[in-house]
Amino acid sequence: xxxxxxxxxxxxxxxxxxxxxxxxxxxxxxxxxxxxxxxxxxxxxxxxxxxxxxxxxxxxxxxxxxxxxxxxxxxxxxxxxxxxxxxxxxxxxxxxxxxxxxxxxxxxxxxxxxxxxxxxxxxxxxxxxxxxxxxxxxxxxxxxxxxxxxxxxxxxxxxxxxxxxxxxxxxxxxxxxxxxxxxxxxxxxxxxxxxxxxxxxxxxxxxxxxxxxxxxxxxxxxxxxxxxxxxxxxxxxxxxxxxxxxxxxxxxxxxxxxxxxxxxxxxxxxxxxxxxxxxxxxxxxxxxxxxxxxxxxxxxxxxxxxxxxxxxxxxxxxxxxxxxxxxxxxxxxxxxxxxxxxxxxxxxxxxxxxx
Numbered sequence: 001x002x003x004x005x006x007x008x009x010x011x012x013x014x015x016x017x018x019x020x021x022x023x024x025x026x027x028x029x030x031x032x033x034x035x036x037x038x039x040x041x042x043x044x045x046x047x048x049x050x051x052x053x054x055x056x057x058x059x060x061x062x063x064x065x066x067x068x069x070x071x072x073x074x075x076x077x078x079x080x081x082x083x084x085x086x087x088x089x090x091x092x093x094x095x096x097x098x099x100x101x102x103x104x105x106x107x108x109x110x111x112x113x114x115x116x117x118x119x120x121x122x123x124x125x126x127x128x129x130x131x132x133x134x135x136x137x138x139x140x141x142x143x144x145x146x147x148x149x150x151x152x153x154x155x156x157x158x159x160x161x162x163x164x165x166x167x168x169x170x171x172x173x174x175x176x177x178x179x180x181x182x183x184x185x186x187x188x189x190x191x192x193x194x195x196x197x198x199x200x201x202x203x204x205x206x207x208x209x210x211x212x213x214x215x216x217x218x219x220x221x222x223x224x225x226x227x228x229x230x231x232x233x234x235x236x237x238x239x240x241x242x243x244x245x246x247x248x249x250x251x252x253x254x255x256x257x258x259x260x261x262x263x264x265x266x267x268x269x270x271x272x273x274x275x276x277x278x279x280x281x282x283x284x285x286x287x288x289x290x291x292x293x294x295x296x297x298x299x300x301x302x303x304x305x306x307x308x309x310x311x312x313x314x315x316x317x318x319x320x321x322x323x324x325x326x327x328x329x330x331x332x333x334x335x336x337x338x339x340x341x342x343x344x345x346x347x348x349x350x351x352x353x354x355x
Contacts, residue, residue: 002274003240004342004350006038008046010234011221015050017232018217021204025211026195028077030218031066032058037344038222038236039352041069046354047221048074056216060090067094077157079216081125081133083108092120097156101125101134106146106153113152123157123195126182128175130161137178140185147191157195158183162203162210172207201225224343237344239280243307244271245334246327255324256316263315268328270312272305272338275321279346305340307332 018027029052030036035043044055044066056077057063063076078091081101088109091098100106100122113120124146125134135143147155160179163171176198183193197214199207204215205228219225223233248268254260255269274280281303303314305325310332312325325338344352 001242002278002350004037004344004347004352005238005240006042006236006344006352006354007238008354010223010236011038011043011046012050014221014223014233014236015047015052018204018215018220019051020232021211021220022215022217023208023211026054026197026214027052028054028056028197028214028216029221030056030079030200030216031062032056032079032218033345034062036218036222036224037347039354040065042352042354043221044071044074045069054214056218057096060087060094060096063091063094063096077123081105085112088112088120089116092116092118098122099125099133100146100150100153100155101127103142103145106150110150110152119152119154121154121156123159124155126158126160126179128160128178129163129171132161134160135182137182140182143182144186144189144191147186147189155191155194157197157214158186158193159197159214159216162198162200162207172203172210176207176209205231222344224345235341237342237347239274239278239340239342239347239350240337241272241274243332243334243336243338244273244322246270246332257319258317261316265328267315267326269315269324270307270327270332270338272323272325273321274340275319275323277320278349279342280323280340281318282346283343305338307336307338312338 029047031040031044034040040062054075056079058079077097078099081099083105089112098109098120109120126137127134128137162175179198183196186193195214196212198212199210199215201217201220202225203210204217204220222236249263251263251265253263276282304311307330310330312327312330315324315326
């Protein structure tokens with residue numbers, strides 16, 4: 001059986017680090033993608049135990065899962081805007097804070113709330129350069145019209161998404177400046193902005209200026225964001241599988257996937273029932289460029305697993321559903337457990353287990 005292990009104590013450590021970095025700002029725990037693969041309900045329940053009571057999702061079904069699990073008092077923010085009336089009805093039924101990022105989505109939300117004789121709570125989304133959604137920072141009149149003309153929408157916050165291409169390229173600072181101009185225009189018109197938030201996990205770790213009223217932490221909670229040296233975060237998530245078989249292969253035999261490796265000595269190998277289709281070694285680096293490709297190549301030559309506390313090196317490339325490791329000098333047998341790092345967001349075919 002393939003098991004994806006989520007370590008409770010490691011998660012708690014990362015929550016403490018995020019709280020310290022947030023410096024008193026509200027924390028929205030981002031739970032998109034089934035809690036980044038850690039399980040949206042299990043992760044939210046643990047986070048609630050650690051004092052986090054605000055969550056962010058991207059689908060009505062995610063909000064429904066949280067409410068069904070008993071998280072009924074906690075704030076849930078929908079991180080994308082929608083004009084789909086069915087989705088908006090679901091979000092209102094679930095008491096979710098919606099996102100308004102355009103005149104169309106604002107009017108749709110206002111209409112659905114009006115039909116239900118209720119007031120929908122929402123945050124304004126501002127596009128400061130990412131392009132995924134939101135009012136442009138250069139159109140303050142359209143933004144102010146939302147405050148003036150939507151009687152069935154109560155605006156309780158405003159946010160943007162910061163580009164995270166690099167620490168010193170000035171992009172984030174420019175985006176923050178645009179965002180501040182918007183919030184100042186809103187205040188100048190006599191309206192309150194409510195909770196103001198801009199920082200995701202990367203900005204949380206790299207730019208103190210982005211720590212406004214709130215922060216949105218997702219991958220940082222699992223320690224799988226782009227990190228800083230000595231940040232205190234720990235990686236959450238490892239895989240466990242049993243060895244299928246061990247066998248001796250002669251010198252000169254070839255093993256591997258796509259690119260074959262010729263064995264230079266008689267080698268005892270163990271076959272593991274896990275491959276890239278399960279997410280093993282997937283997502284090791286998303287950075288572009290020649291140097292990043294070289295780092296991926298070098299790290300690929302050093303992929304290891306642990307068997308009975310001993311390190312075993314992967315031979316050749318990881319296969320689709322199986323992987324071969326060198327156990328010539330190790331004490332192990334079929335059925336013994338191999339342990340390896342795996343990013344939960346890419347894990348497939350595993351039984352998830354919190355420990």
